Amino acid sequence: AMQPIRHxxxxxxxxxxxxxxxxIRAIVxxxxxxxxxxxxxxxxYDGLMKKNxxxxxxxxVKNIVQRGGTLLRSARSEDFxxxxxxxxxxxxxxxxxxDALICIGGGGTQTGAxxxxxxxxxxxxxxxxxxxxxxxxxDRTIGFxxxxxxA
Numbered sequence: 060a061m062q063p064i065r066h067x068x069x070x071x072x073x074x075x076x077x078x079x080x081x082x083i084r085a086i087v088x089x090x091x092x093x094x095x096x097x098x099x100x101x102x103x104y105d106g107l108m109k110k111n112x113x114x115x116x117x118x119x120v121k122n123i124v125q126r127g128g129t130l131l132r133s134a135r136s137e138d139f140x141x142x143x144x145x146x147x148x149x150x151x152x153x154x155x156x157x158d159a160l161i162c163i164g165g166g167g168t169q170t171g172a173x174x175x176x177x178x179x180x181x182x183x184x185x186x187x188x189x190x191x192x193x194x195x196x197x198d199r200t201i202g203f204x205x206x207x208x209x210a
Contacts, residue, residue, distance in 0.1 A: 064158040064182070066096040068112070071129040072103035072164040072171070076188045076202025079129040082163050084120040091117050098157060103164070104171055105136035107148045112155060133164075139171060142178060149179035158182060163201070165189030 067090050071079050083099070090097040099119075101111040113119075123130050138144035152160060159182035162172040169185045176183040187197040190206035 061182075062158070064095055066098065066155075066157050067159050067161065068098040068100055068152060068155070068157045069115075069131070069161040069163065070100035070103050070107060071131045071133050071188070072162060072168040073133060074165065074189065075128040075133055076165075076190050076200075077127055077205035078201040079163055079188055080120075080123040080126055082186055082188065082201055083115075083130055084123055086161055087115045087120045088117055098155065099131050102132050102134035103136065103168070104139035104148065105134035106131075107151060108136055108138050108144060110151050110155070129163075142174075145171075145175050145178055148175060149181050152181060159184070161186060163188045165191065165200070166194060169194065 069083065069086050071083070087097050097115045099113045099115040100106045101113060139148060160175070161184045162168050163186040165188060169187070172183050172185045175181045186201065187194045188201035190202040192200045192203035194200055
């Protein structure tokens with residue numbers, strides 16, 4: 060049987076979308092409730108490559124819902140686009156004792172997440188977040204409603 064998740068990491072990647080901070084807050088608070096350690100990865104896949112990790116607890120996500128964008132920031136990562144890069148990323152997660160990863164972002168983010176899971180066996184959840192609402196398997200992506208109302 061699969062071992063329980065004791066340590067979770069999350070990242071945001073690609074273009075930032077309204078609602079990303081609300082998703083981060085929900086994940087951190089839910090993890091805390093279930094006694095699961097939570098690590099935030101700064102700057103998306105680039106931060107995963109560079110081990111730019113921060114501990115996250117309920118106090119760290121206080122009052123972030125009202126702020127736009129993402130507390131964890133976002134960045135492009137050329138290194139992550141290669142299988143060798145993804146092997147390093149997976150090793151960084153394992154060495155930090157992280158059991159599973161949550162990736163919040165759009166098409167590119169979810170493609171990378173899928174590759175990390177299929178090539179490296181990383182336990183992973185993808186959260187659809189793009190103002191374009193162009194991801195299969197999701198009726199409404201995070202950020203889409205705000206974008207429509209703003210427009």
